[in-house]
Amino acid sequence: xxxxxxxxxxxxxxxxxxxxxxxxxxxxxxxxxxxxxxxxxxxxxxxxxxxxxxxxxxxxxxxxxxxxxxxxxxxxxxxxxxxxxxxxxxxxxxxxxxxxxxxxxxxxxxxxxxxxxxxxxxxxxxxxxxxxxxxxxxxxxxxxxxxxxxxxxxxxxxxxxxxxxxxxxxxxxxxxxxxxxxxxxxxxxxxxxxxxxxxxxxxxxxxxxxxxxxxxxxxxxxxxxxxxxxxxxxxxxxxxxxxxxxxxxxxxxxxxxxxxxxxxxxxxxxxxxxxxxxxxxxxxxxxxxxxxxxxxxxxxxxxxxxxxxxxxxxxxxxxxxx
Amino acid sequence: xxxxxxxxxxxxxxxxxxxxxxxxxxxxxxxxxxxxxxxxxxxxxxxxxxxxxxxxxxxxxxxxxxxxxxxxxxxxxxxxxxxxxxxxxxxxxxxxxxxxxxxxxxxxxxxxxxxxxxxxxxxxxxxxxxxxxxxxxxxxxxxxxxxxxxxxxxxxxxxxxxxxxxxxxxxxxxxxxxxxxxxxxxxxxxxxxxxxxxxxxxxxxxxxxxxxxxxxxxxxxxxxxxxxxxxxxxxxxxxxxxxxxxxxxxxxxxxxxxxxxxxxxxxxxxxxxxxxxxxxxxxxxxxxx
Numbered sequence: 250x251x252x253x254x255x256x257x258x259x260x261x262x263x264x265x266x267x268x269x270x271x272x273x274x275x276x277x278x279x280x281x282x283x284x285x286x287x288x289x290x291x292x293x294x295x296x297x298x299x300x301x302x303x304x305x306x307x308x309x310x311x312x313x314x315x316x317x318x319x320x321x322x323x324x325x326x327x328x329x330x331x332x333x334x335x336x337x338x339x340x341x342x343x344x345x346x347x348x349x350x351x352x353x354x355x356x357x358x359x360x361x362x363x364x365x366x367x368x369x370x371x372x373x374x375x376x377x378x379x380x381x382x383x384x385x386x387x388x389x390x391x392x393x394x395x396x397x398x399x400x401x402x403x404x405x406x407x408x409x410x411x412x413x414x415x416x417x418x419x420x421x422x423x424x425x426x427x428x429x430x431x432x433x434x435x436x437x438x439x440x441x442x443x444x445x446x447x448x449x450x451x452x453x454x455x456x457x458x459x460x461x462x463x464x465x466x467x468x469x470x471x472x473x474x475x476x477x478x479x480x481x482x483x484x485x486x487x488x489x490x491x492x493x494x495x496x497x498x499x500x501x502x503x504x505x506x507x508x509x510x511x512x513x514x515x516x517x518x519x520x521x522x523x524x525x526x527x528x529x530x531x532x533x534x535x536x537x538x539x540x541x542x543x544x545x546x547x548x549x550x551x552x553x554x555x556x557x558x559x560x561x562x563x564x565x566x567x568x569x570x571x
Numbered sequence: 572x573x574x575x576x577x578x579x580x581x582x583x584x585x586x587x588x589x590x591x592x593x594x595x596x597x598x599x600x601x602x603x604x605x606x607x608x609x610x611x612x613x614x615x616x617x618x619x620x621x622x623x624x625x626x627x628x629x630x631x632x633x634x635x636x637x638x639x640x641x642x643x644x645x646x647x648x649x650x651x652x653x654x655x656x657x658x659x660x661x662x663x664x665x666x667x668x669x670x671x672x673x674x675x676x677x678x679x680x681x682x683x684x685x686x687x688x689x690x691x692x693x694x695x696x697x698x699x700x701x702x703x704x705x706x707x708x709x710x711x712x713x714x715x716x717x718x719x720x721x722x723x724x725x726x727x728x729x730x731x732x733x734x735x736x737x738x739x740x741x742x743x744x745x746x747x748x749x750x751x752x753x754x755x756x757x758x759x760x761x762x763x764x765x766x767x768x769x770x771x772x773x774x775x776x777x778x779x780x781x782x783x784x785x786x787x788x789x790x791x792x793x794x795x796x797x798x799x800x801x802x803x804x805x806x807x808x809x810x811x812x813x814x815x816x817x818x819x820x821x822x823x824x825x826x827x828x829x830x831x832x833x834x835x836x837x838x839x840x841x842x843x844x845x846x847x848x849x850x851x852x853x854x855x856x857x858x859x860x
Contacts, residue, residue: 308690309686309858329588329691340683341683356600359597360692405692
């Protein structure tokens with residue numbers, strides 16, 4: 250491939266990217282496209298293959314099949330050149346514990362070439378590590394390392410920022426700061442590919458998502474489109490939920506019936522819901538509550554990934570996208 | 572925010588890429604911040620000091636090549652670096668070389684920093700070359716540190732006097748000093764082969780301790796093979812035999828045969844090791860960290 254940058258090529262494209270470890274297909278024919286200006290959420294449960302996919306995109310892991318392109322360049326074929334304009338980290342950012350924060354950045358800037366070294370002071374300021382930069386990274390907290398990871402990425406003045414679970418392990422204030430920073434960087438025109446298993450994070454930040462489960466992309470597209478596809482669900486509470494559950498399960502046009510959070514969750518067209526309410530009354534089951542609920546991203550996510558929502562979502566109030 | 576996060580709207584057509592020399596310089600700086608580098612230097616300096624001290628309180632007699640120079644220790648300070656090189660060349664200096672070579676790739680695996688440096692603007696081949704050069708540089712520094720300490724200590728205590736060569740001729744003090752420097756330089760040939768083995772094990776095993784011990788294990792096994800009766804025919808091809816090739820310089824005129832032999836025998840060890848390590852490093856999955 251030539252040395253000229255294919256301008257206009259999207260920041261990230263994956264073509265049937267696959268990785269097999271022995272019998273395990275960790276990543277199974279992942280296709281996705283991140284367009285310039287996206288804050289792209291790469292969403293999936295732990296172990297879904299997100300990190301392996303990101304490593305393949307950055308040329309750290311050789312795909313078993315398929316390939317990835319960053320701004321039109323394949324890192325497996327073009328090596329470091331394919332990473333021009335690309336920065337970020339996979340899993341936790343790692344540094345040399347025996348060097349100071351600043352020394353680590355100086356080394357990375359040297360490996361970046363260009364004018365990266367001139368940005369060291371400003372990126373340290375940006376992530377609020379300037380006063381601690383004289384200390385060895387070995388003594389840094391997890392949150393400080395995450396911030397140093399962002400600083401190290403910004404040294405490259407990237408056009409594409411790849412962040413793997415950037416808020417993991419941060420305290421609530423740290424998470425908020427991290428999201429604020431990502432939003433700010435995106436506001437300056439940096440394309441962001443953000444991997445996460447945390448729905449609120451993706452919901453808050455991202456406009457487009459790929460949802461992965463067991464190595465496969467189960468949805469790729471805009472969040473709004475995903476929600477629209479999800480349809481409306483209802484929440485039902487009665488004075489005899491056991492009987493109501495049985496009736497609802499048998500009622501025509503009613504789907505996804507299950508006990509949920511001290512009530513019953515179900516979905517269906519308005520007419521079917523109306524018929525169900527009459528059937529409940531006739532059977533002597535009194536309705537205490539019957540309210541429509543827009544599907545939350547959380548519900549859609551669990552539907553797509555086939556996991557039980559009560560497991561992970563219980564304490565996590567996720568607002569419906571309106 | 573300042574320019575830090577500003578997207579590079581259009582990259583300069585000829586972005587200045589970092590040179591391998593830059594990566595090499597940073598490998599050395601990293602070594603300079605690691606304890607193991609100083610442990611090696613300490614050991615390299617310690618043996619000559621112990622030797623000099625012990626010679627002050629014992630009689631001088633011995634046998635073989637070491638013996639000839641041991642007998643001269645108190646007559647010329649220049650005998651000290653020859654004797655310490657004879658002793659240290661067999662095990663201690665290979666150990667010191669292995670200490671860094673076995674660690675230099677594997678440590679990055681352990682720290683998870685390989686992914687950090689491989690997602691910048693340098694190619695894997697550059698990083699590999701820099702690491703090989705850094706490990707070789709370290710080994711060379713350790714050898715010359717030991718020689719320097721031994722020479723200084725010897726000359727201070729016993730004076731700067733001529734030496735008698737293995738051929739029985741008297742060699743002037745300045746010429747002896749030059750020969751000592753050359754001897755240490757030629758000793759680097761087999762030592763670089765040790766470095767190559769260390770780098771290969773470091774790259775493949777991804778385990779620092781394992782690679783260091785493994786490198787020493789290889790040296791040890793070769794030494795044992797060389798001493799097994801009936802396997803004498805193998806001796807010229809053993810890496811451990813080359814540890815003493817530099818002693819050709821102790822003859823007058825210089826016996827170049829062992830030195831020339833050591834060049835190609837050591838290449839037989841070093842080249843395949845480095846090539847294999849390079850290919851593995853180029854293709855390996857960086858999945859840790």
